Each structure stands twice: as structure tokens, then as C-alpha cells.
Amino acid sequence: MDYQSYFSKQREQHLNELSELLRIPSISALSEHKADVKKAAEWIADSLRRAGLEGVEVHPTAGHPIIYAEHLHAPGKPTVLVYGHYDVQPVDPLNLWETPPFEPSIRNGKLYARGATDDKGQVFMHVKAVEAILKQEKELPVNIKFCIEGEEEVTSPNLPIFLKDNQEKLASDLVLISDTALMAPGKPAICTGLRGLCSLEVSVFTANTDLHSGSFGGGVPNALHALVSLLASLHDDKGRVAVEGFYKGVPELTPMVREEFAKQQFDEEKLRQDLGLTSLYGEEGYTFVERVGARPTLELNGVYGGFQGEGSKTVIPKEAHAKITCRLVGEQDPQDMLDKIERHLHDHLQEGATIKIVQIEKARAFEIDPSEPLLQKAADAYEKIYGTRALFTKDGGSIPIVETLSRVLSAPAVMMGFGLPDENLHAPNEHFNLENFDKGLLTIVEYLKSL
Template sequence: MQNTINDYLASNREKHLKELTEWLSIPSISSLSAHKEDTIKGAEWLAQALKDIGMENVELYPTKGHPVVYADWLHAEGKPTVLIYGHYDVQPVDPLHLWETPPFVPTVREDKIYARGATDDKGQSFMHLKAIEAIMQTQGELPVNVKFLIEGEEEIGSVHLPEFVEKNQELLASDVILISDTGMQEKGKPAICYGLRGLAGVQIDVKGAKGDLHSGLYGGGVQNAIHALVQLLDSFRDENGVIQVDRFYEKVEPITDEEKKAYEALNFSEDELKKELAVSELFGEEGFSYLERTWVRPTLEVNGVWGGFQGEGIKTVLPNEAHAKITCRLVPHQDPDEIVMLLTKHIHAHMPAGVEVTVTPFDKGAPYVTPYDHPAIQAAGRSYEKVYGVPTAYTRGGGSIPIVATFDQILKKPIVLMGFGLPGENFHAPNEHFHLENFDQGLRVIADYLYEIVQSLD
């Protein structure tokens, strides 16, 4: 049976890549209003693709933002139901000049497909459609019941999905939730992520004088909004990367000896990472390894700063406005709303005189951790091992998928984070790409898992 499925995937590879190219060509950037119609187009393309592989009850559910795409196939009587989650929206492409090829003109180079969304998350979500297509075309039916829930707002914090999930618990009822929006440990080494950090983000807007001022006439006598913002941003962390926001670490639990030993056993090379990133040194809290800093410690990062004259040459002004965006990655027991409150309190306490400040909350999501010995997760590990031929690592992820914690809190079912991306694939950055080796292998893993999960949950 598996050989038949694998043969189908191999013989239809070019067709599948052509379809993926069509989907990646749609600039479904959820955060930019200029791409609202493109985002809807991405949802409509997905809905048709779900119909084409034999899914039923395909529907675009409206939200206050971008629509949710739902579909199902529920004819495996007495068998488990798998809810497959993904997202069809993508990040903005700036800075555009750093892309070697246009971000929405998918290009294959060195067995990698380059495009925005190639790995996060269109490419990985698409794999579930093609794995199911292969089973349907070769076996005539699925071994499990399947539901799809693909949203269009993950890259802006899944703003409206929690309300949808709360109102549609019966529609989304399942035995396990399957998500491919994470990564592998490294090339050839699969990993299942059993924990994700949460997220809290804010925008800081600093306002000084009523307008830009001549730096010769007013410089040294009136507060410069950019200087004030820089001073504020510098107050967030000390020289060792320790966050200085009062009570920020209050609920952070120390890493256990068991986890510490497990991370050490992964033999992660920080030297290799430095080479890959072309940096001379890594940076972070003293006393913690890179994996600990990025998996089990919270962070505060400045994501963007702007203000003043940006054109060619020089313009001698005192800018009256300056702006910054910051995000914090959170670990278990840290509450996003509380962290935003602590950030806001810190900002107002440390803002220099002569300016006003406004703090606007943005993305928020709770952290998530699940026992990695759950049968549904162990079944995924076995499917990885069959295809890749090596043991599966169990890791935490440094990133955030805000809706995961919502699924955990509302649907209360095990969540399997079965990712196929690699750390260096530039998701959220120019030249995002997806290794086609993992596209091919991942299709086989997903198809195998839909059979493996039946035995695990029976």
C-alpha cells in the first residue's frame, strides 16, 4: 500500500510542484490592506484545491478579517478524526531589493523552491492536500476522518480565529490536531516540536514638537524624538541580554535537569550556526545555551525603528516623531496580557522628558507545551523514522503559533506539530525557500501518519 502511495507521489511530482507554484504566486499578505483581495484569492484557490482532491463541505467562513477555509471527509466510520490546521497568509516581503528572484515568482534553484510562503506555511500546508490526494487516488478512501481548518491571519496573530473556534467547537471536533508549521532539527534529522513560545507585541509612537524643527535653530534645546526613543529602547535590556522590565521573569520556571540533558544530547553546534548565519558571535542571556535561549527563555526584541528623514542626502532637522515595534517571546506561565501591561508601565516610566508616548498592543498568543510521550505524538515520531531512517528528536520551538494555545484551551485535544522546514530557510526574511527533499519526504511521512494514527488511538 505504502509503495503504491509513494509511486503516485513520485509520478505526480511535477504536477504537484506546478500547483504549488500557482498558489505561491498569490501575494496573500494578510497584514497589508493593499493585498486584501489577493488574500481572498489565496483562500479561494485553496478551497478549489480541496474540492479537487475529494474533500467535501468545502466552505469559506467569513470572519471580521480574512476568511477561514474549512473542508472535511468523514466516511471512515469508527476511526479517529484528524483536524489539519495551516495558514494561507504570508509575511510582507520587505526589503524587496534583497530578494534574488521576485518573492511571488516561485523559482526552483538547487532543488529548493524560492518564494514567500514556500515554507511558512503554504508549502507545508499544501503537502497535506497532496498526501491525502495520493491516498484517495490509490486506495479510494482515507484511513481516518479528516477536517481542514486553514486560516488567513496567522501572520497577524490569528486575530479572529479564537472566536471562530469557540463558536464552532462541534464543527471542529476531532481526536488529534495536526499542524505542519514548524521545522526539523537539521537536514536529514526530523524533529517533533512539543512546545512553542507565546507572543506579545506592541508599537511605540513617540511625539515631540508640533512638527520637524531646524536642527541649527533648535538642536540642543528641544528634545529629539529619535534620541528619546533610542534612550527608551536601550532601557529594555542590559549588555548581557537580560530584560530589565520589572517582573518580566516573575513566572518563568527554570529549565529542568532532564530537559537540559535532552538538549545537550542533540549535539547542536553553535559554531556551525555562526558559520551559517555569517556572524562572529551569538548573543543572549549569560548562563544559557543557544537552544535554551531560543526554546525555554523569554525574549524582548526590537523588530523595527523608523522616524526622521529617509531620503537621499541629508536633511538637518529634529524629527518630531519616532516609532518602534517590539515583540516578546514568552514561555509557559507568562500571560501575554500581563506582559503587555508590564511593557507599557516600563515605557511610561522610562520615557525621557519633552515627548509624549503612545503604546499600541498588537500580536498576542499564549505559550504551549504538551507531554511528548502522548501516543499521537509518538506515532508521528515513528512515521518520521520510517521515511528518514533516523531517530526523531523531540524539541521545543522558539517561534509562536498563537492559535495552538487556543486549540489546547478550547478543543482540548493533543496537538502534533509535524514540521518539515529547516532553520536556514529564511521564513519571514528575503529569499524564503523550501528544500524539495523535505517536500518529497514529508509527503510520505504525512501519508504514513494517517495510517499510523489509527493504530495509536484505537
């Protein structure tokens, strides 16, 4: 079958359909968009029906809906569960968008819109790949199930419940996910590891009111000073996290693993220049790709308190706040990490201050052996379409539900991403390179047929 000709003829129609989906502001984090998220779920469900999928269901949850669909007419053949999400990130700051985030625009071979690459565009490709096979061949080479959620951008709070309640319905031989990226244009990659995550908010309090720095300065504790001192205690001067026991469960990088990282031939100097930095920074003894792919972190995401308006206000603030996230690897347990950080913060708090800590997100790291045959077939599929075999990489980000899917369903997760690292996911001017939309469709078809 000539799939290249098929997709070429359907390209305009496919992009028009994808643009319809991208126009729906399905921002899961904002309650005012609850109806829009539901509208996007219904749109996905209708697209699955039109593609020839059966048993299409829109499952309500305590939050946003989960969509299920199937096509199970290949007895004796593997069953593939396609996972993805139709919710998107907020669009702030709006003034930095060159075109409105929910008015899709194609410029220089790139489709601009919120959700274009994360993850509506990539999910849509799987729907159209399955539709193409059914239209061309009247049957699928494998059994297919879809599980598409609307809460990935808010850490999938309701999907684990759905998985537990529907294990038999979702049972599969592999979970196929496109929510990651190629290494660079023309250089495909298969992610074999995702870092876990935990987060917390810290508030430090001193007096019961803000105080005049002339009348009280030097004689009372300052909440900002106390917080800054506390946050500085979290790292040593070599970039390592100074929390006792933080590295428990972190695997050492073997020569083989470091060799795989080296194959990426990552240009640290180019990154430094692109970011306008005088130097990169991180844990001593590791390269940039090793730090972001296989080492744990503790990062400050926000620090605030005191007077922040124009000009000067000589005040001693009564409170100060910080937001902290950690990326976790190996066997690090997120709850254990949060408890250790909380203990460290209490132990290092400046005299005269009190502290309040709120633990928030928790997700374990995911890892899969690249020698897994299903991953090797995926690398072969990339090679057939891109002319270059995919490298096996580790991603510094977190997709918390991947570990849950793989563990609950006892199925390997195959992450075949078609985005690019510079497509501004979560940022203004998010876009999807249409070269990878075209090649991605062919690669998915090739992979499904190879199974």
C-alpha cells in the same frame, strides 16, 4: 500499498498544481491583495474536492475566508483536524529575489516562491497525502477534517471566533499542523513548544516643532535622546529584561529539559560564522538553543526619528519612535507583560518628554508533553521514512493560533514540520527543499495509517 511509486508517478502533476497555488499572491496584510487571498481560498477548496473530501465550505469572515472540509467514514477511529494557512507574507525587498516571488522556479532541487515552505507547500502535502490514500485504498484509516485559514500571517484575528462558533464541527482527537521545520537536512524534529508574543509601539515627544541644534542644543530635551535612554533601560548588562515582574510565570529549565536541548548538538560557532558576527549575544547562563527555545525576550524591531536623508541636518527632533516585540514562555500572560512594560516606560521617561504607547499583538505560549503517545507515533513515522527518529524541540517563533486550537478543541497539537531553518520564510528567495516534499508525503501517510 506502494506509496513511493504512487507519489513518484504523480510528482510532476503535484508540483504543477502546487505551482498554480504559489502563483496566487495571497498576501493577507495588504488590502490590495484581498481578491487574490479569496482566489487562493477557492483554489484550496477546489483541490480538497478533487482529493475526495466532502462538505467543502469557504466561510467568509470579517477578514479573509476560512476553508473547511471533512471525510468522516471511519467509525470508531480517531478524528484528525489538519490545520494550515494559505496566506503569505509581503515580498519586500523585491530587488533581492533572484526570480519573481510569484513565478515558481525549481533550482538545485528546491522550489522557489513566496509561500513555498510557509505554508502553502506544507498544507498542499496533506491534501495530496489524503488524496493518495483514498485513490489507493478507497477509504481512510482515520476521520479527517481540514481547517485552512487565510490570516495566519496577520495573527489569525478571525479564527478564534470561528473556532468558538464551530466547536462541534471541528471536534477532533488531535490537531495536525505542518508549519515548522526539521532541525537540519535528514534530521526531523517535532516541535513541543512555541513562544507566545506581545508587541507595542512607543512614541516619544518633546517640543512642538523640530529645532535648530545651534540655537537650542543643550537647552531643550531631544526626543531621540529621550527614546534611546528609555530603550536602554529595558535590559541590564547581562542580557536580562529589566522590567519589574517580567519573569513571572517563566519556568526554570530542569536538567531533563536542558538535556533535550543538548541532544540537538547545536553548533554555536558555525552560526556565529554564518551570520558574520564577532560573537553571539543573549541572556547570561543559557545556550543559544535554550535562549531561543525556552526563554522570554524583549527585542527592538525598529527605531526611527529625526533627519534620515543624505548629508547632515543640524536638527533637534521633536519626536522619535520604536517598535518592540516580546517572545513569551510558560505562563507569561501577554496582557500582563504589556502592562508591565508600559509602566516601566512611563517610570523611566526622561524629564521634559511625553510618551504615547499603543499595545498591538497578544498571544500565549504553547507547550505539550513529548511523552504524549500521539507525538511518539509521529516520531515513529519520521523514523520509518527518514531513517532517523525525530527529536523533540522547542521553537523560538510564535504561531499564536496553535495554543488557541489546542485549548478550545481540548486536543493535543502535533506539529510535524517539513521545512528547513534556512528556507528564507518571510524573506526574499523563500524556497522548499523537494527532498522533504517527497519524504513529507510519505511521512504523513505513514502517520495517518499508524493512528
